[in-house]
Every structure is written in C-alpha cells, then in structure tokens.
Amino acid sequence: MDTKYERDIKTLNRRYLMLVREMEREDSDYAHTVTGVPYQIRRKLKDMTIEEVEEMVEHLPIMPFTFRLMERHWKRIADAIRTSRFDARKTAETISFMTVAAALQEEDKGGEGFADC
Structure with a gap:
C-alpha cells in the first residue's frame, strides 16, 4: 500500500x-x-x-470496517438529537436490531443475509 492515505488508513485500522x-x-x-x-x-x-495487532495493521491495505448506517438511521439519530431524546446506547441497540432485521429479510428473499458474518 503506497498511497497518500496510507498513514490515515493505518491509524484508523x-x-x-x-x-x-x-x-x-x-x-x-x-x-x-x-x-x-x-x-x-x-x-x-x-x-x-x-x-500482533500492529503487525496486522502494517499489512492491511483496506479498512476492515463497513458503514452500517442507512439513510433512515441518520434520520432517526438526527431527529433524536434535535428533540433532545438522544441516548447513544439505545440508539446503537436500535440500529443493530434494524441491521439484523434487514439481513434476515435479505436471507428470506434468497439473498446473502448473514453470509459474510
């Protein structure tokens, strides 16, 4: 990996x-x-x-995390913050539940669902 983002990617990882x-x-x-x-x-x-983690970081050319929030998640968070009802843990639990539910629906439709988990 030799890009202008290499150091930032390693730091994030x-x-x-x-x-x-x-x-x-x-x-x-x-x-x-x-x-x-x-x-x-x-x-x-x-x-x-x-x-071992440091060694992995040195040889990991991509970020190992994916963006889990969809537009509806952003809206839910923005609404909660705007109305002063924001609870970080509850929001994380809700989003995790919504993500699992979406994966289960994908599996039910014959898609990959949890294939990568």
Missing part, C-alpha cells in the same frame, strides 16, 4: 482494531452491539497481542 479488542475483553455483548463485528473476529482480536 490501529485505533479501530484496538478498540474492538478492548471492548470484547470488557463486554462482548456491548462490543457486538456497537461494532457489529462478528463474534469469531472479536474473539480472535481479543486473544491477539498488541504486537
């Missing part, structure tokens, strides 16, 4: 992977709700040393 690792060590359910990272991946990260 390092912070993200270390955050997921620490969250999984403290509260697996919360880590899943907030990150959406599949259990098997969180478990592997949890067991990795800092050096």
Whole structure:
C-alpha cells in the first residue's frame, strides 16, 4: 500500500482494531452491539497481542470496517438529537436490531443475509 492515505488508513485500522479488542475483553455483548463485528473476529482480536495487532495493521491495505448506517438511521439519530431524546446506547441497540432485521429479510428473499458474518 503506497498511497497518500496510507498513514490515515493505518491509524484508523490501529485505533479501530484496538478498540474492538478492548471492548470484547470488557463486554462482548456491548462490543457486538456497537461494532457489529462478528463474534469469531472479536474473539480472535481479543486473544491477539498488541504486537500482533500492529503487525496486522502494517499489512492491511483496506479498512476492515463497513458503514452500517442507512439513510433512515441518520434520520432517526438526527431527529433524536434535535428533540433532545438522544441516548447513544439505545440508539446503537436500535440500529443493530434494524441491521439484523434487514439481513434476515435479505436471507428470506434468497439473498446473502448473514453470509459474510
């Protein structure tokens, strides 16, 4: 990887992977709700040393996280903030539920659904 974004990508990856690792060590359910990272991946990260995470970051040319929010999620968050009803944990749980529901609907229609999880 040799682009003008290389350092930024490595920094984001390092912070993200270390955050997921620490969250999984403290509260697996919360880590899943907030990150959406599949259990098997969180478990592997949890067991990795800092050096192993650093080595992975050095050889990871892409960002390992995907954007999980859809336009309706943005609207829900904006409405909650605007009306002073914003609760970060409740919002994360709701969005995670909506994401799971969408994947289940995709599976029901013959799509991939949770194939990547």
